[in-house]
Amino acid sequence: MHRRRFLTTAAAGIAGGLAPAVARAQAPIKIGVLLPFSKAFAVLGDNTLAGFTLGAREVGPEVAGRKYTIVKEDDTADPSVGVSKVRKLIDKDEVDVIVGTIHSGVAAAIRNPIVEARRLWLNPIATNDLLAEQGCSRYHFRFSASGWQSSAPMAPWAKRKAGERAYLCAFNFAFGQQTAAHFRKAFEAAGGKVVGESFPPFGTTNYAPYFPAIKDAQPHVVFANFAGPDAVAFVKQFAEFGLSPGVKIVAPSNLVSEDVLPAQGPAAVGIYSNSYYTPSHDIPKNRWFLKACREQVGKEADHFLCAGYDVAQALFGALRETKGDASSGERLAKVIEGMTIDSPRGRLRFDPKNHNPIQDVHMRVVQASPLRHVVVDILKDVAHPDTGACKL
Template structure:
């Protein structure tokens, strides 16, 4: 250890005294001059890796438009891979909050990760903008002043589909979804409108997440006598289920319907013609005819090698847009969290999906529309073509009283 002389000691003491005299506002000002740290907690491996990729790419598109500087402060992304596994995701959330001390946190994809990190986020007063995971309770009994959601509640894409399927497809349906929070939430929401419309659920089945062989479940579907299936799968699970449903010969006699994630552009190329005719409900399709979406699709394709953006990309776009607009509204001040939360809550803009705004009751996004879409052949290949829509789909927000 270097020996401290009387002169160096006095110099150090004087510097410390000067800092103390200047007050904590100097330290805050120095912090405000640093980058805005945005923690991204998404799967970059495993069953939902393509979802994490799409969300992140669209966020980068928005920040690049701003030259990675908002209100005079650089944007720094700190990415962590949840692997779509709750224990991993919760550990990574702790790291981003405690070690990296992020200003804003976004993600995750897996509802189990979201539920596991909720209390940590709330108790640490970390601003979380949920960019995918749809666990309903986060907009209801477990809502928080510090949590917003730009994606969807699991209820939103499925509640409108129940009555629509009963009226237009079949009064007898087999339900199938992965065995975790999102799967159960989505099937429950579907039944809320399907059963009152005279529909009958013949059976329900819940394979494990990341299942690769659906033969046992497809056998049950075939033997059930159901005229339609309503399903939720995403990522590689959606590819496997849709292809195997076709290979099993079920398409000829049983109509496949489901939540929109079943046939998003991230999986359609791999599903190929097996996806033709599948009907789903979702807040987005790349075919939406509005100026913001047309520019978004063109810019996304240009930046990412012709890749067509999906709903996950829109979630990333809207998340980054919310961050940019809120930071500008507070002149880059992330220290006053109450003002930043208020700015986020007020954020409203034209999104690729339509007019974006938060429900002030729950901090959950109000879906401008849920589109009922059918996979058809269009110029350029397969796409989800809107055939009907339901406007202003707002989660009930049951049990949420903000600020919570």
């Protein structure tokens, strides 16, 4: 073959071989967002996405020179729907990263498909303890709190502040059952006594059948764990039945979160809750966050927006570090594992043993005029206990 023709042919072959690789390198990063956008948890999904959107707007349409696109799916807070939707995101949409979800049952159901596909999984809210213990994964990071963090640290605090007799009333699924069990263990370890328990099903609208048992047990404190419309119904009916203010309620943040507090109204006053985020927490990052939520996404800040925003901070920070390379979930995970995030909640970092957050927990009480949470105590650097079950 003539030398010039050979060089021309070889160059064309090399260029042809490189073209698909270049095209792939320049393709947008695909971010799959799996949240409940309908039914009972729709507001929670919308707020979490709004927080993520706020973080994405800080970055702009590109990160490290690469465009990104968001593919949304609605899991409806149903585990079977969640599995179907996450498989679509992975197999059909070929997303690089999964952001989700809210419901603990959905989180447990989607765990295996995500981990088997080796996708980075940023979990904004779901508290299922499985994901910090035997079901942990190097690809998974939680941005809210485990079931243990949402309940156990407040138990000795509640005994000191409210009394030694407790009643447990929570959702009849993983989040409710796990948090109630953790509260029981910690309350009894502090010298308290659990005098009864009830587990109403998800979607309960009438709690009146459960209140006589609470009244007869004569507790000083009720540990309650509900969210969305269930939380509104429980809090209002609890007050109407006449159990408060004589019996104090302590709860994870979702019972009286900002999305339900206006509907609960005066019935919520005096309820204690714990949370990683409180809108009234006066630090510079949170002052900016409150204003940005109102002006940029039209929302009042809450812990769902905070978690969504911090997911965006972690994801885009990791992508900057990898120069826009989203091809390795393991590489992205390694970057996030070493991060300390300047969050509206305060400092956020991840436990290298289980990828659960290490963070301060706010003990708050609902006050009137205006109706809001006020921090009354801060439990520093709360981490999920190392049970030895997690093997990253």
